[in-house]
Amino acid sequence: MKARTRFHIAVFLAPAVLVYTAVMIVPLFDTLRLSFYRGGPEGAEFAGIANFRTLFGDPRWSASFWNALGNNFWFFLIHMAVQNPVGIALAAILSHPRLRFAALYRSAIFIPTILSFVIVGFAWKLILSPIWGIAPGILDAVGLKAFFAPWLGKEHYALTTLALVSVWQFVGIPMMLIYAALLSIPEEVLEAGEIDGLTGWAAFRKIKLPLILPSIGIISILTFVGNFNAFDLIYTAQGALAGPNFSTDILGTFLYRTFFGFQLQLGDPYMGSAIASAMFFIILAGVCLYLFGIQTRMRRYQF
């Protein structure tokens, strides 16, 4: 008996595939293609790996690139070390059955996530402003004025400050995902643990944490991709030159300056594409590492 050709699958897939191909896949491959070209007198000409050789071989380009990549890793580390643990803690507290006003807290913590980067960047710039900001005033009120510094203007603090602002903005996302995972843990499992004497912290560590590990994994990879694609917050707070002295320059701002140009510097789409390709491969490598190295080894439980 001949299997019927299932045309309807193709028909239903078509809109999504077409749109996704047009706006994501084609531009992605075109960017990769563009990174092997350079501008010549008659438009683009093939240049082989010359752009990548410049990016990694030229002392100035490579210094900028490694600086941006290093900053990006620091940006990511702060998110992993602060955003995700805090998100998990908040979710654990919120899922406590006797907590009052849980819905209010949940919304309040999640709201910054839906704000525009421009608003967040600008609001925090004002809060931290040494001239008009409320940060110096608040610190003064509790006698800690000596600890205030113009953080966004100091090379050593600016990137960490911005990373923490970004954490503030996005802590709602791990909180929501973990919260959902925690709610899906069946009562029976917890009750069984309780009979065996596991309550409070021990119950969280020995029962809930293993069960939400897959969610934590997903959150980590989302954070990784989000951080290595980040651009907006740095751009709105520090501008395209990512000052002071490029201390907040991440791959996104480096790409922007190169691709679109800045002030008197004309844009170079070919070098820009090379940077974009490097970003793509870094993210690809990170995601692969996670998928094949961690995801496959993670133990899953079914109820």
Next chain:
Amino acid sequence: MTTRHLTGLLMASTILAGSAAFADDVTLTIESWRNDDLSIWQDKIIPAFEAGHPGIKVQFTPSAPAEYNAALNSKLDAGSAGDLITCRPFDASLALYDKGQLADLSGLASMANFSDVAKSAWQTDDGAHTFCVPMASVIHGFIYNKDAFDALGLTVPATVDEFFAVLDKIKAEGTYIPMAMGTNDQWEAATMGYQNIGPNYWKGEEGRLALIKGTQKLTDEDWVAPYRQLARWKDYLGDGFEAQTYPDSQNLFTLGRAAIYPAGSWEISGFNAQAGFKMGAFPPPVQAAGDECYISDHTDIAIGLNAASAHPDEAKAFLEWVGSAEFADLYANALPGFFSLNATPVAMQDPLAQEFVGWRDKCHSTIRSTYQILSRGTPNLENETWTASANVINGTETPEDASKRLQEGLASWYAPQQGN
């Protein structure tokens, strides 16, 4: 029913207006990024031109400054750009001329009204062809709070030593922040700092052209010394100046909390509207009393002819008028702070603007050192200068290191700097 009447009325008026324009008039369209100036063009400049040139109508159609270059390029490529093109200085416009999209205007009679420095921003590198009629420049200097100076018994400094003595006095007295500037946005440090005080050290055009020719280097004393002065500014800026932005600086000054503001003349209209105290201005102080003084009189805006314009003769008539003293007077007084580049001096009605433009009589004009030719490569000298100036003021890089880094960057791609 009213809607339909209104629609009918609107359509009728469109047809009428359309037919009136079709009758005999030629309409010229101006592309510009100065959307702030829309009312000045519509109410003052265009009526003045149309009154003297019957048969030519002019429309001013600006776009947002940040989008202008991209929008203009695509309009020119598509053949839908206006007849008259407002020109950015240097390479952006030069590229349009090289592509044949801006017409050569060297033959325009009114070009004789402009000096070589004024035209330099819109010429081919050899100076043989000029493709835009210069309109305005901005001058750098310092604006000060006259009330504060009077209250503290200070006089306007003429030399660098006097300048720092004044700053010391303001600081010791404590009421005012001596100088309103921040390094957060970086360009202030370069534009209002380095390019403001620098020309006195590198002797204006002499040093700038020598740098382009390759006979001077950024590590020469004349180019390092301005950084040494900038490094001294640090102590006179407000608390937390590292995170102070450009609008912060403007507000600090106009709120009367700071005494001196390293300025560009474009601030004049804004400050006149905001500040509740008397203001004065002084040029960048010279090293020793009696030295020749140099000011940054930076060519900023010009207007050229779209090579594909259908009405080149009418457009040229307009450009000749832009080069005239009449236009210079109208434009400069409508926009105090954007000074006419016309050789005929314009009497400014605004006293602060008059102070700025008065320096042209006693000092030599030059333009920002990094703008012509030297910012064509990577690393980009102008952008590097922003970072270097901010670093020097922050104290994170010494003047010598900053100059050395800039010179190495420039020499890495600019041939005339490579031989020595």
